[in-house]
Amino acid sequence: METKPLNRHDSMSNPLVRPANYQALNQPQSNTTGTSQMTHSSSSDDFMNSEANMDPNHQSSGSNGMDSEEQDFAGIGQYDDFHTIDWQRDIARDRMRHRHIIKKKKNSILDWIISGHDAWSGWLCVFLVGLIAGVVAGTIDIGASWMSDLRFGICPEAFWFNKEQCCWSSNETYYDGDNCSNWSTWPKVFINTNVGVGAYIISYILYVMWSLLFASLAASLVMMFAPYACGSGIPEIKTILSGFIIRGYLGKWTLLIKSLGMVLAVSAGLSLGKEGPLVHVSCCIGNILSYLFPKYGKNEAKKREILSAAAAVGVSVAFGAPIGGVLFSLEEASYYFPLKTLWRSFFAALVAAFVLRSINPFGNEHSVLFYVEYNKPWIFIELIPFILLGVIGGIIGSLFIKFNIKWCRYRKTSMLGQYPRLEVLIVTLVTAFIAYPNPYTRLNTSNLIYLLFSQCGASNNDDLCDYQRNFTNVNTAIEIAAAGPGVLKAIWLLALALIFKCVVTVFTFGIKVPCGLFIPSLAIGSIIGRLVGIAMEQLAYNYPEWAVFAGECSTGENCITPGLYAMVGAAAVLGGVTRMTVSLVVIMFELTGGVRYIVPLMAAVMASKWIGDAFGREGIYDAHIILNGYPFLDSKEEFSHTTLAHDVMKPSKNEEFYVMTQDSMTLEDVEQLLRETDYNGFPVVVSKQSQYLVGYVTRRDLTIAICQAKKTTESIVADSVVLFTASVPSPWNGPPPLRLRKILDLAPITITDQTPMETVVDMFRKLGLRQTLVTHNGRLLGLITKKDVLRHIKQLESEDPESVLFN
Amino acid sequence: METKPLNRHDSMSNPLVRPANYQALNQPQSNTTGTSQMTHSSSSDDFMNSEANMDPNHQSSGSNGMDSEEQDFAGIGQYDDFHTIDWQRDIARDRMRHRHIIKKKKNSILDWIISGHDAWSGWLCVFLVGLIAGVVAGTIDIGASWMSDLRFGICPEAFWFNKEQCCWSSNETYYDGDNCSNWSTWPKVFINTNVGVGAYIISYILYVMWSLLFASLAASLVMMFAPYACGSGIPEIKTILSGFIIRGYLGKWTLLIKSLGMVLAVSAGLSLGKEGPLVHVSCCIGNILSYLFPKYGKNEAKKREILSAAAAVGVSVAFGAPIGGVLFSLEEASYYFPLKTLWRSFFAALVAAFVLRSINPFGNEHSVLFYVEYNKPWIFIELIPFILLGVIGGIIGSLFIKFNIKWCRYRKTSMLGQYPRLEVLIVTLVTAFIAYPNPYTRLNTSNLIYLLFSQCGASNNDDLCDYQRNFTNVNTAIEIAAAGPGVLKAIWLLALALIFKCVVTVFTFGIKVPCGLFIPSLAIGSIIGRLVGIAMEQLAYNYPEWAVFAGECSTGENCITPGLYAMVGAAAVLGGVTRMTVSLVVIMFELTGGVRYIVPLMAAVMASKWIGDAFGREGIYDAHIILNGYPFLDSKEEFSHTTLAHDVMKPSKNEEFYVMTQDSMTLEDVEQLLRETDYNGFPVVVSKQSQYLVGYVTRRDLTIAICQAKKTTESIVADSVVLFTASVPSPWNGPPPLRLRKILDLAPITITDQTPMETVVDMFRKLGLRQTLVTHNGRLLGLITKKDVLRHIKQLESEDPESVLFN
Numbered sequence A, B: 001m002e003t004k005p006l007n008r009h010d011s012m013s014n015p016l017v018r019p020a021n022y023q024a025l026n027q028p029q030s031n032t033t034g035t036s037q038m039t040h041s042s043s044s045d046d047f048m049n050s051e052a053n054m055d056p057n058h059q060s061s062g063s064n065g066m067d068s069e070e071q072d073f074a075g076i077g078q079y080d081d082f083h084t085i086d087w088q089r090d091i092a093r094d095r096m097r098h099r100h101i102i103k104k105k106k107n108s109i110l111d112w113i114i115s116g117h118d119a120w121s122g123w124l125c126v127f128l129v130g131l132i133a134g135v136v137a138g139t140i141d142i143g144a145s146w147m148s149d150l151r152f153g154i155c156p157e158a159f160w161f162n163k164e165q166c167c168w169s170s171n172e173t174y175y176d177g178d179n180c181s182n183w184s185t186w187p188k189v190f191i192n193t194n195v196g197v198g199a200y201i202i203s204y205i206l207y208v209m210w211s212l213l214f215a216s217l218a219a220s221l222v223m224m225f226a227p228y229a230c231g232s233g234i235p236e237i238k239t240i241l242s243g244f245i246i247r248g249y250l251g252k253w254t255l256l257i258k259s260l261g262m263v264l265a266v267s268a269g270l271s272l273g274k275e276g277p278l279v280h281v282s283c284c285i286g287n288i289l290s291y292l293f294p295k296y297g298k299n300e301a302k303k304r305e306i307l308s309a310a311a312a313v314g315v316s317v318a319f320g321a322p323i324g325g326v327l328f329s330l331e332e333a334s335y336y337f338p339l340k341t342l343w344r345s346f347f348a349a350l351v352a353a354f355v356l357r358s359i360n361p362f363g364n365e366h367s368v369l370f371y372v373e374y375n376k377p378w379i380f381i382e383l384i385p386f387i388l389l390g391v392i393g394g395i396i397g398s399l400f401i402k403f404n405i406k407w408c409r410y411r412k413t414s415m416l417g418q419y420p421r422l423e424v425l426i427v428t429l430v431t432a433f434i435a436y437p438n439p440y441t442r443l444n445t446s447n448l449i450y451l452l453f454s455q456c457g458a459s460n461n462d463d464l465c466d467y468q469r470n471f472t473n474v475n476t477a478i479e480i481a482a483a484g485p486g487v488l489k490a491i492w493l494l495a496l497a498l499i500f501k502c503v504v505t506v507f508t509f510g511i512k513v514p515c516g517l518f519i520p521s522l523a524i525g526s527i528i529g530r531l532v533g534i535a536m537e538q539l540a541y542n543y544p545e546w547a548v549f550a551g552e553c554s555t556g557e558n559c560i561t562p563g564l565y566a567m568v569g570a571a572a573v574l575g576g577v578t579r580m581t582v583s584l585v586v587i588m589f590e591l592t593g594g595v596r597y598i599v600p601l602m603a604a605v606m607a608s609k610w611i612g613d614a615f616g617r618e619g620i621y622d623a624h625i626i627l628n629g630y631p632f633l634d635s636k637e638e639f640s641h642t643t644l645a646h647d648v649m650k651p652s653k654n655e656e657f658y659v660m661t662q663d664s665m666t667l668e669d670v671e672q673l674l675r676e677t678d679y680n681g682f683p684v685v686v687s688k689q690s691q692y693l694v695g696y697v698t699r700r701d702l703t704i705a706i707c708q709a710k711k712t713t714e715s716i717v718a719d720s721v722v723l724f725t726a727s728v729p730s731p732w733n734g735p736p737p738l739r740l741r742k743i744l745d746l747a748p749i750t751i752t753d754q755t756p757m758e759t760v761v762d763m764f765r766k767l768g769l770r771q772t773l774v775t776h777n778g779r780l781l782g783l784i785t786k787k788d789v790l791r792h793i794k795q796l797e798s799e800d801p802e803s804v805l806f807n
Helices: A019-026 A061-072 A087-104 A109-150 A163-169 A188-190 A197-225 A234-241 A252-267 A275-290 A300-319 A323-333 A338-358 A380-413 A422-433 A446-452 A485-508 A518-542 A546-551 A562-578 A582-592 A595-615 A621-628 A667-676 A698-714 A757-767 A786-796 B019-026 B063-072 B087-104 B109-150 B163-169 B186-191 B195-227 B236-241 B252-267 B275-291 B299-318 B322-333 B339-359 B378-414 B418-434 B445-453 B485-508 B519-540 B547-553 B562-578 B583-591 B595-615 B620-629 B666-676 B699-712 B759-769 B788-796
Strands: A681-685 A694-696 A722-723 A750-752 A769-775 A779-785 B683-686 B693-698 B721-722 B750-752 B771-776 B779-785
Touching: A061 B485, A087 A109, A087 A300, A087 B759, A109 A252, A109 A275, A109 A300, A109 A338, A109 B693, A197 A252, A197 A422, A197 B721, A234 A300, A234 A621, A234 B418, A234 B547, A252 A275, A275 A300, A275 A518, A300 A323, A300 A582, A323 A582, A323 B339, A338 B322, A338 B583, A338 B595, A338 B666, A380 A485, A380 A518, A380 A562, A380 A595, A380 A621, A422 A485, A446 A518, A446 A562, A518 B418, A546 A582, A546 B771, A562 A582, A562 A595, A562 A621, A582 A595, A582 A681, A582 B339, A595 B339, A667 A698, A667 A722, A681 A698, A681 A779, A694 A698, A694 A769, A722 B750, A750 B750, A757 A769, A757 A786, A757 B087, A757 B759, A757 B779, A769 B683, A779 A786, B087 B109, B087 B299, B109 B163, B109 B252, B109 B275, B109 B299, B109 B339, B109 B771, B163 B299, B186 B195, B195 B252, B195 B418, B236 B275, B236 B322, B236 B620, B252 B275, B275 B299, B275 B519, B275 B699, B299 B322, B299 B339, B299 B583, B322 B339, B322 B583, B378 B519, B378 B562, B378 B595, B418 B485, B445 B519, B445 B562, B485 B519, B485 B595, B562 B583, B562 B620, B583 B595, B666 B699, B666 B721, B683 B779, B693 B699, B759 B771, B759 B788, B779 B788
Parallel strands: A750 A769, B750 B771
Antiparallel strands: A681 A694, A769 A779, B683 B693, B771 B779
16 A cells, blocks of 8 residues: 555654653662663663662762753754654653752752743743734734835825824824825825826826735745745644644744735735734744743743744734634644643733734724724524525635635646746736725725724715715714615625635735735625625615514614624634634624624624535635645544554555564664664564564664764674663673663553554544554554554545655 | 552443444454454354354444444443543444444435434534523522512512512612612511611511521422532532533432522522532533433433533523633533534533523623623733732632631531531521621622622712712713722721621531532622722822822822722632633623723732642632542643552552453353452453453453353353453364453553553543553553542642542
């Protein structure tokens, strides 16, 4: 089945220093059998004085041993690029370190301070993440708003002001969003007029030009400095959080270029948002800061606790939704999410939201993106259109995923992939060219969503609010009224905007600029929702006698709020695209401050999720993970097949199984095995005949240990026996053996060959394994790696198992 | 070390029908080695035709096999009372059932409907739980409010009205909470006056009498009908959710009596709340409803998904806080909480909150308990008193836990425990007698909290709001002002109330009536908070020139809201008592609608948690779990010791290890082993000499199988060899063997003796194990049960390992 048998148990897991051995070092007096270890510093010097450093009164022998281990081998606990981490090992390593610090705590004040610092460092780190992410997000928001406005005009008095600030700085009391004498549009700058065909053409050209400039700048920055900065980053974050190494993905260059590129891409008017990339940016900040705290920086499993919190921070600053952020991290992003992380994520998300509110980039007193001021109760019957919106959202979401993945696959396999910058330019050109004539697409997407969410009050004079009613007073209730010609025009423009957004977003998500999906999805959804809402409103206006409307709409007050429909529609489409559930509802409710509308939101999101799942199980992020072949073992998918460990295990029949024996292989045999195979590790057995499992040793440890032994001990020759046993047989013939028990993992996870694969998958997920050894009646039969499991799942689902690329 | 060696591996886990065997039944064509099973129906008839039912073309042979298994042995998948469940087994069983239904789906329309029903039943079940819990909670709220008022008077026109409703029904436009002509206080009923010493004495006596009547009724109901209905129920719910069986704890009698008793106990004016018990009531509803859906009712692991959702529903209806409820279930109550459950819990919690809001028991338009109408921003410097409140809350919480546990332990060991009803009466008498004179304790605790949370507006004429200011208009801002004599008086009364509440709650929590801790904790905290708040307010009034106040307080408007301090203090004390974190903050913020105050709340809760943890790790619920000796493996506690599986494993040195061999024991040997030991299961090995592990068999399965074999097959005699092997050795001498491989669990979880205990504990927690087998180089050395792990942890923490009572 497997074409490259040499690439079979390609795992590099299981540590040079495994807790079992540490424990023997720390507890020399314990009479555990077979753990009379050498400390590492005396490792391969001489097998006669193996107990030399084991004096139980030598208080810090264990710690010395540990320190020297860490010094001896640089890169311990590190992994190669594109490899899976071993959660159990890393967490055990951290507990070991923690115990060590606790033990030393009472020795001196310095140790006490170190211990205190250690206990606090997690909190400190997430605090800093929240703080810095808040500042960065605020800066990005301000920058994007300024550059977006730059496409339309400039503030001559202070070019660094955006339109809103520019108009504030003037003394005009009336500012309706379009006119303000301080702000100069480009035609005004060039031909000193705002009206006429000439002005329109100049506006149009400059709009397109600026867009192209920003987009090409963004693409160039990404291409030149940080290729990882493109896309939304959430699929990769999910994969990284599930225990995978992608070096540089969360580095400082990615942070810098993604932040810059995001501002540029958003300002270019492309159909993308900065919310997804903000999660990536937060995770970059988390990753970079974690190196300030070796506890996290040097331990991949612990680092993921910080990254989980950082993901929560990302959503928190993206939407001003701290609770939603935590739930997003829990539901969507994270893999290993202990309660401690929940609490820390919440703290960090709050800090970030607080900082962002203090910066106040949206210039209002609410820290949320789309604050809605209406507060009307919804009618029970409205659940029907809400659920309908959910259904539409689910369908659109599924179609979007399908087309987007098809296009991305085409990009990967065709010539197109070789001209990413050209692709960006074409997409930008088309977007800008089509977007400008339609006022709703010309608008910044966030503003469009805000407009669609809002209700038609006295101060709102958009076409959308052209109803046949008069406001006598700002505070009076809004009456239900017939739609005017403006509304009809707006409907047509919105329908065109909808089609445009749907099509262009498919081609935009995946181009080589930082781009998120949240905002375009919300925009598409809110257009649909608003249209349905207006329809419902006019229905209620024209047929107030219908039983369903009679109760609420008889007073003449407006009983249907089209803005609410926009909100529900937005949630539905976003739900259909991402398949988020609780976190989405909570984000929407925090995003809009609409506590009352949690039930409609949930109804729509639920419908959307179900309909979407019926068309295809994966959300857009999972689909991209699969597209890229990352080894992501989804904890949401249930393994529903009936295969046994025996069926999945490698080697399969007729293949040779490479193992080591504990006391009968010479150094030459071992080196030959290392040369001839490229497995990342080898099980060690009692003898080739019996195949009784003793432990597991990794290639990396073996190579390092042999290399060191050769260097330091002259008596080690090719004929030296490599011994993994606890003691040397007492009449020993031949050259002194090379004793390597200390690098042996004595506690590998094993299962029997009859274990159902569902249990095996469960163990991989919950224990974070890299591989497990398969035994039958105590004898070793083979092993299963995470890659084997993933390929097996693919195979059962009739997909290409070779699409799983990494282990 | 162990005094009763016979009680060692007392586990009854591992199923009669283990998935591995199921799979062999369902996939007869699969060529897995060594699984040529008999179907169960042909079990011990004849070892020659063991393949009889294995015809691969007989489409539903697997299912027949399964059905017959289920029919043959009643109670399969059930557990004995006070035993731990086997999560892996139950979940595997459910997946098996699910696969079976999916497979049959296309056979007929009926099967299609069954499959549809199966897919929906989870949602339907949690929907019903939410619906019914909402109705029950609404009824309880209404009942409690009516009975509470009954202690003060009656509505002559309609005795079933509570005071508020009674006063509404009158046409008086002015109703200030104390006076209303429709409502008759008891002195008015008897001596037709409301004032004077006589009236006061009559009120006092009737208050005490009603309290005693309600309390004794509650205690009697609990004692007579449902002893499990006492207490808060949350410790037991936590234990049950972690995978423990307590029969009847979630039964219909408990539901009924707890609901009734709760109303009575709250109305008796005892220092207890109905919020904790509502979680218990919801779980009862969840448990009862789960029996409507065999998928959940017959599978303990799946049932816990419903119960997790029910716990969320409980908090949702208790506080009107659906998101907080879900987080409570996630953080505090649940053990196994897959994302699917998160989503369902959220749905159920929303349904419940929606139903409750429709019933509207609080008679206001907000569905939350303590809606606060203030919206003033807090000053940064206020974080200092907030954190101070957190510290106080942590200390009070820890002290409360310490004293309460001491008292509960005393009750358990002394004569007191034998007179529970007397204890209830004494506590009630003392509570009522002391509570009446003080207006703040006389008040319903919820109303007290509401009063303390609220700000002193124009309409509030309590002593607490006796400030030297005049309200000219309801809408003007509240000025900062000097406290009047009423405030001083209120401070003294509140201080007395604080001491009283603190003392009496210690003695109340644990008496034999349903009683929760949330409300008393909130009350204690809000008193402290209000006192600190008033102090801060007067400080700001008297020293407005201080730099810290200068910025905000210089306008003359009130910059300090004492009600906010009450809110923060309440959260702090509740945090100190329960050690909840995120869920508590979210509950408080939903409870009060105070979105702005999430940062102060978090600061206080964090301080409270840290201070509390410094005094003692456990929250009140965990402390009660430990007190009762439940086998609860806390997933929040980190195992920080360095022991190995070898140190914990049973048998320890010099003890005999009882195992079975796969092909050399006669029926007599086996029956002798069963007679002489009382282990719940036995490992099966290749031979006594080699000790290579084959599988694991439970006592229960063995007994049933032998019993059946004897009944159905005459050729089985005492000398028959019990065979666990796949095939019978071909020249067979002696009587036909008894073949029992089908009851053998071929995939027991094994570890090596060198596995660190932290990994073992992790495996127990994450995989939900009951026991694991310990091997060394393939040989079986012993086993570790959950009880062994718990006792080991106790031992390492220098506690009494015998306090772990159950497995």
